[in-house]
Amino acid sequence: MPSPALSVLDLVPVRSDQTSGDALAATRSLAAVADDHGFRRYWLAEHHNMPAVAATNPPVLIAMVASATERIRVGSGGVMLPNHAPLVVAEQFALLEAAYPGRIDLGIGRAPGTDPVTSWALRHGAGGVTDEAVTRFPEYVDHVLTMMNPGGAALSVAGRTHALRATPHATSVPDVWLLGSSDYSARLAAERGLPYVYAHHFSGAGTAEALALYRDSFRPSAHLAEPRTFLTVNAVVASTQEEADRLALPQLLAMVELRTGQPLTPQRLVEEAEKHELPSPHHDLVTAMRDRWVIADPDTARGRIEALATEHEVDEVMVHPVAGAWTGTDPTRSPAREETLRLLGLALAG
Known part of the structure; x- marks a missing residue:
């Protein structure tokens, strides 16, 4: 099996030495590296x-990244649809596709992407009902697909039929993907x-079962003739294993805090991170995460990614570059994340 194509997932991380503006500048630089090294897509x-995490608004970030790159596909990984009116999502991505035709992906998820209080502000605060939005998720996906179609939708109101289109004269539509970490999606x-x-990079369990369910149950449609999927994985790649291990530590600690309910x-x-004393009960959690992630020198990383692609029968792997930064790093850059992409791109192209 040939080496898989590479793509990028970016959460726009914010380090202790950065402002939100610094993190956005670092994302622009990271996207340029991905564009220059032949990565297939860049999702936010x-x-x-x-x-x-500064990735609060995928459409805004997609516009920023697409304008700073030349050929890479840019998309959402993903838009959490229950947080938004389907028409708003359709309008946003129809406009992005019009501005950057053939380069936009709309990845749609069902999870809240936040804590319960913020979820209330996003949904109830705008007049929505959380449970209803989740229950009606399949219907809302259909609405987005229909309204982005150049033909739009026809709505009957008070005995009259009204046309509803996401944008006045679309000539193409973005690719729409469903994302998930359970069998539902x-x-x-x-x-x-x-x-x-x-979401293999997040859960790490159930990937093979979910992909098998998807492939075995797939029904061809006007959107797609046969199943299409890829794999996501957290990655830190450096010139040596020791350096990769050190650069992975900040994100490992952050994920421990998230998984154990500690303040973020x-x-x-x-x-x-190296001065932080990890409680003994959390050591097994770190070990389990390390085993699922790709933390390695370039040759070892290449072997791990090719093995994952072969195991799950995919021709594309989306890496989430999670390398940290050293004290004194330029706040507007993420050199170790950029290096992860460079080294991986060269290793898999060689």
């Missing part, structure tokens, strides 16, 4: 009210004949 997440993607991505903070610098 949606998370809210998190001290270490795998089943829905298969039923609707849509491409599907399982901006991402530590490497030296700050």
